[in-house]
Amino acid sequence: MSIADLFNYFSYVSGLFLSLTIIVLLLVWLERKVLARIQMRMGPMRVGFHGALQPIADAIKLISKEDILPAWADKLVYWFAPIVVFVPAFLLWVTIPFGKNMVIRSLDLGLFFIVAISVLSVLGLIMAGWGSANKYAVLGGLRAAGQLMSYEIPLIMAILTIAILSQSLNLVEIVDKQSQIPNIFIQPLGLVLFFIAGLAELGRTPFDIHHAESEVVGGPFVEYSGAHWSVFFLAEYINTFTISILTVLLFLGGWHWPNIPFSGNLQTILSVFVVLIKTILVVSVIFWIRATYPRLRIDQLMSFGWKMLIPMAFINVTITACIIYYDELPLWILPILSVILLILSAVIIQRKFSKNIINTVQVISAKSLLKEKSEVDIN
Amino acid sequence: MEINKTINSDNVDLMINMGPQHPSTHGVFRLLLNIDGERIIDVKPHIGYLHRGSEKLCENERYAQVVTLFDRLDYVANLNMELGFCLAVESLMELDIPDRASYIRVILCELNRIASHLLFYGTYGLDVGAMTPVLYAFREREKIQGFFESITGARMMHNYFRIGGIKEELPDDFNNRLSLLLDEVSQGIEECDMLLSKNEMFLARTKNVGIISASDAVDFGVSGPNLRASGIARDIRVSKPYSIYDRFDYGIPVASSGDCWDRYYVRLEEIRQSIKIIKQAMSQMEDGPILAKVRRIARPPKGEIYFRTESPRGDFGVYLVSDGSDKPYRVKVRAPSFANLQSLQYLLKGAYIADAVTILGSIDIIMGEVDR
Incomplete structure (x- = not known):
């Protein structure tokens, strides 16, 4: 194995690591935003444009925290x-x-x-x-x-x-x-x-x-x-x-x-x-x-x-x-x-599941209960 | 009905300590669970982490000041607590409350019942693992809290009810804002209902889980929505009407099977009925005085009284002994959560660990009231 090979492997690994980390940061941001939209919130808004840098801030916080054993x-x-x-x-x-x-x-x-x-x-x-x-x-x-x-x-x-x-x-x-x-x-x-x-x-x-x-x-x-x-x-x-x-x-x-245009590198x-x-x-x-x-x-x-x-x-x-x-x-x-x-x-x-979807709750009118009560005191 | 109160330490597979610092024990409640795999063999509940000696403290305060202590019992239904105490003192003094004050009290108490049940809805969603319901519920609850703030000056610890009436007149635009609020909330309730109630996974988690029969529920002293979920139509508002509750036409939701889903849905249905009561109260309310003619410092005659009201959690009783002075001689509270919690040990036996959370959530306890 030559030094060039080693260098190659190293560049692969570090490139992969870097791109995966960026993807994870993107996913974290996306998850918080998607959840926020579904729940009618804003999600992260403070750090960067619409909170785009929030995952990085979180990462810095996590890394600088104490590791507890x-x-x-x-x-x-x-x-x-x-x-x-x-x-x-x-x-x-x-x-x-x-x-x-x-x-x-x-x-x-x-x-x-x-x-x-x-x-x-x-x-x-x-x-x-x-x-x-x-x-x-x-x-x-x-x-x-x-x-x-x-x-x-x-x-x-x-x-x-x-x-x-x-x-x-x-x-x-x-x-x-x-x-x-x-x-x-x-x-x-x-x-x-x-x-x-x-x-x-x-x-x-x-x-x-x-x-x-x-x-x-x-x-x-x-x-x-x-x-x-x-x-x-x-x-x-x-x-x-x-x-x-x-x-x-x-x-x-x-x-x-369907129909990706271009060819070669652009493709x-x-x-x-x-x-x-x-x-x-x-x-x-x-x-x-x-x-x-x-x-x-x-x-x-x-x-x-x-x-x-x-x-x-x-x-x-x-x-x-x-x-x-x-x-x-x-x-x-x-x-x-x-x-x-x-x-x-x-x-x-x-x-x-359909046997579960039965509404077992019924509403009894308070007036009718009051009438009942005047006949027999339920307390 | 058998409860094995001792934990047999010989055949314990794993004992886990759930709480007091656990996200889903609803405050500082502690459960000792003996588990065999995922099954719960035995349960030992511990309470008392929020004991503040409220009942004893009441003996050193004047009647008007005790109201603030009652605010802190069931801290998500403060006004219902205030109402219970004020009504007890008033009936001991045989006071006639002005109609307007009674109507305002009923409106606010029912709003507070809605807020309390919304909190239940949200946290119950979290308990079964859904994260959106809590945000939907709090959106509506926030509007109600804001409404309270504009009337009483506080979002939670209101101290708004007085012996003989209420603290001050309502703001001018009360009616408009209330009807707007009710429209929004009833729309929100339907959204909440659609989101969770008929969800297959929610049904799978809650149907036929934690079943308590009507007779067992009565034996344990369970009251409120939990009792009604077991099939007994008992509501203090109807069976022993207090204040002006006999003037309204509303429904009492009653379920039949007594499982977690029933306890959940009875509460959701109660929100709709509360909205009905508020709408009727709004149309019946007339102008008038808001405070009965009472002395500044209330001195009830010598005697004792036990007064029951229906708080969002059930039969809330206040036992009051007066020695004729300006301070109560003894105050004892019958907290519905405390009695409801007794059924937990029975319910949890043989359930799964995940069900422990679901069942505890469905009982809807407030530790401030349990420990007092």
Whole structure:
């Protein structure tokens, strides 16, 4: 390995780190603004134009804060946990393309790599929970592990359908296969499964069970402060961005846009913007869901995962595989079947919940109660 | 109904200490939870972190000054607390309150009931993990608080009711502003209702969770919206009418199953009924004096009285003993939150940890009133 190679690696890593940090700062600002608009507030307004520099101010505050180590903490595990969470989140980006030709290493087993690495970060959460010697943190860490068990499977299944469909595990090839029709029109069920399982994987509302503020008070992060907490925070937002960009690359056609003009370098730059815009739309949906929905309970999340998502994902994989294997079957059967399955699962969920939507409250007129009272004194 | 009061330390898997510094224990309430995985095996509630000795303090203050102490009992429904005390003293003195004063009292108390239930709505949203409801609710509550400020001079600790009437006349544009406020609030309530009540996840979290049957609720001394959610139509405003509540036509929301959703929705429905009462009171109100003819320093005759009113949290009773001097001999408060809180241990057994928060939120306690 020559010095030039080393320099190359270093520039890749630092460039990636810098761009991811900027994206995280952007996402933090965007989240606060989107939430604020939904809740009829202004959001951050003081630092910079419409609070654009607020995330930077926050970052400076976090870094200059004192790092507190609880007295009973398992020191090594405690300090190591943020790194274990952060490194896999960062490592994923080796093979995720930002745009056309904008990828560090276009691995042939790219999707496999992503699935394998993304599981690792839950280890960090359990470590954080255990290391901080706090019962709430332990509960949060265990919840995170349980959540991962039930949501990794449908997530992988949804990815698998796309891999079968595109006959490849390479993300660049998968995107190129979608130059005519994005996968969303072939696999709408796959998109829904991937997105829901992705939300659970991220631990975002309605699945933010492992760091539920009102129950386990922040879960594994409850004892962390300052720079170490900000590393968790960074990893969480990078993961949010990763799931969103994977949604874009796998289902929404990546950098393909009807009739991108220009060619060469200009096209590459434009493709980055196309991916970014699509990703930010997906991220906004995640924020929108956060502002609207309450949180599910852990047992409800489990039963939803095992009884709903996993069977649907299995059926989806089987159907896709069959249709791809038997060449004589036309491909347009797939979207139809997918939509039918989607409607079916919606109906099942609707029927499960519809028995709940009964208004049990009735209003009794006070006058009639008064009359009753004059007959029999109810007190 | 069985309550195991001791925690058996032999088979404790994990004991977690929820509160007094926990975001969703609604003040300084402390719960010792024995959990097995996510299930709660045993609960031991601790109260007393906000004990200020209000009842004892009352014995050293003149009657007019005691009103300020009552403000601080249920600190989100201050005027209802003031009303309870003033009515107790007045009925001991056998005073006739001018009609206008009574109407103003009812209007303000019902507004305060709305504000209190809005606070419940918002915090309940937070308890189940939704962050937007609290902002919707506080937007409406803020308008009511601002309205109070323009009338009483304070947003929360009003000290507006006097023995025999109220402190001062209303501002000139009261009627216009009140009807504007009511329009805005009733619109806001519908928005709040749409946002949370029929949300599938909210229903999944609250339906059939924390069920208490009517007979158990009565046994625990549960009152107010919590009791009505269990199916018993008991409201002091109706069953033992005080002030001028028998002059209005309104509804008492009653549910049947006694779960968290019912307790939630009964309160939301009560807001609509309160708006109805205020509208009727507005149209019936006439000009007149606002203070009965009383001496500056009230000296109730020797005797005792127990007076019940319906505060937003339930049956609020004031027991007053007078020895004929200008200070009460003894004041005892029957706080509805305190009695409602007793059912918690029963409700939490076998529930999930997440449900502990939901159930505690649905009981809607105010620690200022529980600890006194």
